[in-house]
Amino acid sequence: MTTRSIVASGAAIAALVMSLPLGAQQRAIQPSKFTRAPMTQALPAGEVEVLPVRGNVYALFGAGANIVVSVGNDGVLLVDAGRAEMSDKVLAAVQRLQREWAVRNEPPSIGFGAETRSSVAGRHITAPPKPIRYVINTSADSDHVGGNEKLRNAGHTFTGGNVTGNIADATEGAAILAHENVLTRLSRGTNVAQAEGQTPVPADALPTDAYFVDFYKLSHYFNGEGIQLFHTPKAHTDGDSIVHFRGSDVIALGDLMSTGSYPVIDVAKGGTINGVLDGLNRVLDMSIAEFRLEGGTLMVPGHGRLVDSADVAYYRDMLTIIRDRVEDLIKKGRTLEQVKAANPSGDYDTEYGSTTGPWTTANFIEAVYKTLNAVRLKPDTTGGKPAPPARRR
Numbered sequence: 001m002t003t004r005s006i007v008a009s010g011a012a013i014a015a016l017v018m019s020l021p022l023g024a025q026q027r028a029i030q031p032s033k034f035t036r037a038p039m040t041q042a043l044p045a046g047e048v049e050v051l052p053v054r055g056n057v058y059a060l061f062g063a064g065a066n067i068v069v070s071v072g073n074d075g076v077l078l079v080d081a082g083r084a085e086m087s088d089k090v091l092a093a094v095q096r097l098q099r100e101w102a103v104r105n106e107p108p109s110i111g112f113g114a115e116t117r118s119s120v121a122g123r124h125i126t127a128p129p130k131p132i133r134y135v136i137n138t139s140a141d142s143d144h145v146g147g148n149e150k151l152r153n154a155g156h157t158f159t160g161g162n163v164t165g166n167i168a169d170a171t172e173g174a175a176i177l178a179h180e181n182v183l184t185r186l187s188r189g190t191n192v193a194q195a196e197g198q199t200p201v202p203a204d205a206l207p208t209d210a211y212f213v214d215f216y217k218l219s220h221y222f223n224g225e226g227i228q229l230f231h232t233p234k235a236h237t238d239g240d241s242i243v244h245f246r247g248s249d250v251i252a253l254g255d256l257m258s259t260g261s262y263p264v265i266d267v268a269k270g271g272t273i274n275g276v277l278d279g280l281n282r283v284l285d286m287s288i289a290e291f292r293l294e295g296g297t298l299m300v301p302g303h304g305r306l307v308d309s310a311d312v313a314y315y316r317d318m319l320t321i322i323r324d325r326v327e328d329l330i331k332k333g334r335t336l337e338q339v340k341a342a343n344p345s346g347d348y349d350t351e352y353g354s355t356t357g358p359w360t361t362a363n364f365i366e367a368v369y370k371t372l373n374a375v376r377l378k379p380d381t382t383g384g385k386p387a388p389p390a391r392r393r
């Protein structure tokens with residue numbers, strides 16, 4: 001069915017609904033799979049698609065988690081590395097981007113009025129592509145860090161003259177940056193890692209630089225802009241980062257958002273619904289729309305399509321509504337099973353819900369319930385002072 005015919009039948013349904021008595025109208029406006037047009041076209045399986053985002057920044061889709069790439073004079077920086085088995089295709093896509101960038105930014109050939117030399121040969125001699133210098137991991141999930149080892153080993157770290165030679169591997173491979181909870185999680189022994197549902201990674205895949213404060217920034221411009229990492233505490237997990245390309249005004253969101261599903265809140269790894277909402281509010285604080293909430297700052301979520309601040313605000317509102325409904329049910333003393341039965345996400349399930357796969361609607365509601373209940377049951381450590389009101393807009 002084409003989009004046009006879906007729209008036409010949507011209008012016909014709306015007309016039909018309006019002609020029904022009120023009780024029947026309420027039954028008729030139950031969400032249905034029929035009313036949803038596809039948001040994005042599915043990628044060919046096993047292929048990596050490249051999308052220019054803005055300036056030097058590109059997004060790669062189809063390698064596991066979405067990858068954000070900065071390509072330019074200083075080399076390559078990647079946010080997330082995709083799944084291990086997709087590394088060769090990611091590398092091929094990065095190299096293609098580098099070649100295309102080099103051709104586009106070739107110095108103009110000098111022309112003389114009485115030119116006798118051919119400039120054709122010169123035009124085909126381009127400098128070798130600059131190496132991958134940084135890989136940033138937004139979380140420790142295997143579809144985000146799986147490619148670390150191969151991408152790192154394809155790259156190169158530059159260090160100052162007084163350091164080179166002192167650190168044995170200073171010039172071997174790219175630097176991998178992440179929040180320290182990602183490093184801790186990835187460097188645990190095999191048994192602990194498996195008990196936590198974490199795939200153990202080889203030493204070369206571990207972050208080389210970890211930060212433990214609120215944010216981290218590259219000390220110099222990279223490809224003409226500042227790049228900052230911000231920790232979003234207790235969101236998808238306890239070690240998530242978002243990455244802001246300040247000049248291009250692009251933000252890599254990691255698993256704070258996924259356009260086709262409810263956010264994955266990994267409770268066992270410290271994720272909470274309120275942390276996800278805080279993270280999304282922070283992203284909205286950082287972003288500036290071009291016109292009436294559309295365009296402007298562009299965001300690449302961990303999974304799904306490219307978004308702008310309107311999309312993020314809609315997603316934040318949707319999660320806030322569901323959070324408030326679950327909170328209300330908890331206050332009324334409902335059990336998890338009763339909360340699930342009350343279907344607090346019902347009107348959004350058509351767009352974000354799932355009954356199958358690794359992250360179902362039931363999984364999401366359970367994570368919301370557990371993390372809200374944990375807050376409610378936490379012993380009072382404020383010494384009787386009232387807690388600050390929750391941040392709302």
Ligand SMILES: [Zn+2]
Binds near residue numbers: 065143144255302303
């Ligand atoms: Zn992910």
